[in-house]
Amino acid sequence: MEQNMDFSTVRNEYQQMALDENTVLKEPLKQIALWLEDAHKAGCLEYTAMSLATVGANGQPSVRKVLLKYLMAEGLCFFTNYESRKAIAIDENPKVAALLFWPELERQVNIEGEVVKVSAEISDAYFHERPFDSQISARVSNQSSFAPDRKSIEQRWKTEAAQWGNKLVERPSYWGGYQIVPQRIEFWQGRPHRLHDRIVFQLIDNKWNMQRLYP
Numbered sequence: 483m484e485q486n487m488d489f490s491t492v493r494n495e496y497q498q499m500a501l502d503e504n505t506v507l508k509e510p511l512k513q514i515a516l517w518l519e520d521a522h523k524a525g526c527l528e529y530t531a532m533s534l535a536t537v538g539a540n541g542q543p544s545v546r547k548v549l550l551k552y553l554m555a556e557g558l559c560f561f562t563n564y565e566s567r568k569a570i571a572i573d574e575n576p577k578v579a580a581l582l583f584w585p586e587l588e589r590q591v592n593i594e595g596e597v598v599k600v601s602a603e604i605s606d607a608y609f610h611e612r613p614f615d616s617q618i619s620a621r622v623s624n625q626s627s628f629a630p631d632r633k634s635i636e637q638r639w640k641t642e643a644a645q646w647g648n649k650l651v652e653r654p655s656y657w658g659g660y661q662i663v664p665q666r667i668e669f670w671q672g673r674p675h676r677l678h679d680r681i682v683f684q685l686i687d688n689k690w691n692m693q694r695l696y697p
């Protein structure tokens with residue numbers, strides 16, 4: 483394998499669709515819903531996956547994927563471990579950014595806002611929708627902590643699974659949902675000649691203000 487790789491000629495022309503001030507929905511969360519439906523219809527793989535960026539007290543950004551599970555009037559909801567690296571950063575600084583990207587549709591959505599924990603009822607309801615195996619994994623994973631080896635993780639899983647058998651698995655207190663309450667949402671649609679469409683919504687005095695950005 484080449485150690486130095488040259489991607490300078492890798493280039494795609496984006497030309498499928500346009501995004502316009504007149505047709506974009508004035509409620510940006512509804513526009514996200516519309517684009518998620520389009521992504522689903524187009525068969526985009528993991529179309530609910532979003533990159534979630536956090537910045538903890540030390541100012542170092544970190545990013546990872548999480549799955550969007552509920553799109554609600556108040557924001558976007560995902561589930562994770564409340565003691566994970568991302569959760570520690572969120573405790574220190576609730577400001578986050580999230581990115582949805584559907585390359586097949588030449589579209590991205592950028593979301594910035596603050597996260598709040600969802601209610602225990604919402605976390606319980608979603609936890610119990612998950613398959614048994616995933617429920618057990620959530621219980622045994624000290625997400626983001628150092629692990630001695632794979633074998634011991636699998637052993638913990640087996641021991642835990644055997645304990646629950648056919649019983650309703652209890653959601654551990656260290657696992658649950660967060661909701662991103664957006665302040666800024668930007669829609670990006672790829673266009674020919676790199677003259678892309680960008681429409682940004684910013685929440686000002688509780689109202690969404692819409693503007694076009696230069697590409």
Ligand SMILES: Cc1cc2nc3c(=O)[nH]c(=O)nc-3n(C[C@H](O)[C@H](O)[C@H](O)COP(=O)(O)O)c2cc1C
Nearest residue numbers: 528531546547548549561562563566567568569626
């Ligand atoms: C497509 C995809 C979806 C993922 N969804 C989630 C998720 O919904 N929740 C979660 O905690 N981790 C999810 N992960 C794993 C995270 O990216 C990450 O490895 C994990 O949450 C630990 O992150 P942290 O150490 O920064 O807290 C997903 C990974 C991928 C690639």
